[in-house]
Amino acid sequence: MNWIRVALVGAVLVLSGCASKGDTSGWGYPPMAVPLQPSIQQEIQLSRLDQLLQRPDVDDVTRAKMYYERGLIKDSLGLRDLARVDFTQSLTLKPDQSDVFNILGVYYTQNTDFDGAYEALDSALELDPNNQFAERNLAIALYYGERYDQAYEIAQKHYNDAPRDPYRAIWLYWIGLEVDAKVATETFQKQYQQRTDEDFGWDLAGLILKETSEDEFLKKILTTTRNNVALAEKLTEGYFYLAKRYQYEGDYPNAIALYKLSMSNNVYEYVEHRYSFVELGNIYKALRDLQEQKIKEQQAQEAKEAPVAPQEKSTEKEMLKEEATAK
Structure with missing residues (x-):
C-alpha cells in the first residue's frame, strides 16, 4: 500500500470518532470547537499598525516594536510567512530582541530547518539567559533534530526551574523517552502523583499516562x-x-x-x-521507510525463490566445433 494512502486511511478511521478505541466508545464523532476566526479587534490592530508604519516620523526602536506586534497578530492568524517578514524587519532595526529570535527559532523548527532553529534560539538565550520560552523551544528543537542527549539536558534544567509546571514535565517525558524510556516513565508518573494543583496540564499528563x-x-x-x-x-x-x-x-x-x-x-x-x-x-x-523496506524484503524473497535454470554443458564435439570456427 502506498504510504500516502495509509495516511489517508488514518484520517478516515477517526472520522467515525475517536471511538475506535475502547474507552471513547461513547463518542459518535470526536468533540470539536468552532475553528477560531480573525476577530474585528485583530483586523483593526493590523490596519492601525499598517498606517503607523507608513509615517516617516517614527524612530527605529518604535518601528521595530510595531513590526514585532504586527508579526504577532499575523502569526495568530496563521499568516506565518508574512509574520516572519515582519519579525525579520524588526530585527534589522533592533537586533537585540530575544523574543523575536525565539519565535523565529520556532518557525525554523516547524520547517525542520534545525540548524537555523539552533542558531536563532541560541541567540535568544544569549540576549536573555532567563528567556524560559527560548529554553523550552531549544530543547524541543534539539528533540526534533534527534539530538536527544542535549535536548534532555536542557529540558531537565528547564523542569528544575519550575517543577510544578506540568508542561515542563510533559516535554521532559517525551524527550526522556528517547534517552531512557523506563526512567522517563517512572519519573513522569512520580511527578504526576505529586501534583499539587488542578492545572489543565496535569489533566493532559493523566491522559498521556492513561491515568485518565x-x-x-x-x-x-x-x-x-x-x-x-x-x-x-x-x-x-x-x-x-x-x-x-x-x-x-x-x-x-x-x-x-x-x-x-x-x-x-x-x-x-x-x-x-x-x-x-x-x-x-x-x-x-x-x-514511507517501512513501505520501502517491505518492498526490498519482498524483492529479495522473490529473487531467492526464483528457479535457477541448469547450466548446459557443451559436449566435446561442440567444443571442437567452436574451436574450428574460431580458427
Whole structure:
C-alpha cells in the first residue's frame, strides 16, 4: 500500500470518532470547537499598525516594536510567512530582541530547518539567559533534530526551574523517552502523583499516562469549558498529546487523524498546533521507510525463490566445433 494512502486511511478511521478505541466508545464523532476566526479587534490592530508604519516620523526602536506586534497578530492568524517578514524587519532595526529570535527559532523548527532553529534560539538565550520560552523551544528543537542527549539536558534544567509546571514535565517525558524510556516513565508518573494543583496540564499528563481515560478527559473539557476559544485551545492541546501517545505506541492511523484534529481548531500560536506539522511529517517518513523496506524484503524473497535454470554443458564435439570456427 502506498504510504500516502495509509495516511489517508488514518484520517478516515477517526472520522467515525475517536471511538475506535475502547474507552471513547461513547463518542459518535470526536468533540470539536468552532475553528477560531480573525476577530474585528485583530483586523483593526493590523490596519492601525499598517498606517503607523507608513509615517516617516517614527524612530527605529518604535518601528521595530510595531513590526514585532504586527508579526504577532499575523502569526495568530496563521499568516506565518508574512509574520516572519515582519519579525525579520524588526530585527534589522533592533537586533537585540530575544523574543523575536525565539519565535523565529520556532518557525525554523516547524520547517525542520534545525540548524537555523539552533542558531536563532541560541541567540535568544544569549540576549536573555532567563528567556524560559527560548529554553523550552531549544530543547524541543534539539528533540526534533534527534539530538536527544542535549535536548534532555536542557529540558531537565528547564523542569528544575519550575517543577510544578506540568508542561515542563510533559516535554521532559517525551524527550526522556528517547534517552531512557523506563526512567522517563517512572519519573513522569512520580511527578504526576505529586501534583499539587488542578492545572489543565496535569489533566493532559493523566491522559498521556492513561491515568485518565479518553472518555473522562473529553467529558471534563466539555463540562468545564464555558466558551469556544477556551474549548478550541484545550482540544488543540489534548488531541496533540493524545496523538503523540498513539504515535509512540505505533498506532499511526489514530495519531495522524488526531494531529489533524489538533490543527483544525486554528489555534495557530500554540506550539501544539505548530508541531503537529512536524509530527505528521515524521509519521509519513516512517510509513514511507517501512513501505520501502517491505518492498526490498519482498524483492529479495522473490529473487531467492526464483528457479535457477541448469547450466548446459557443451559436449566435446561442440567444443571442437567452436574451436574450428574460431580458427
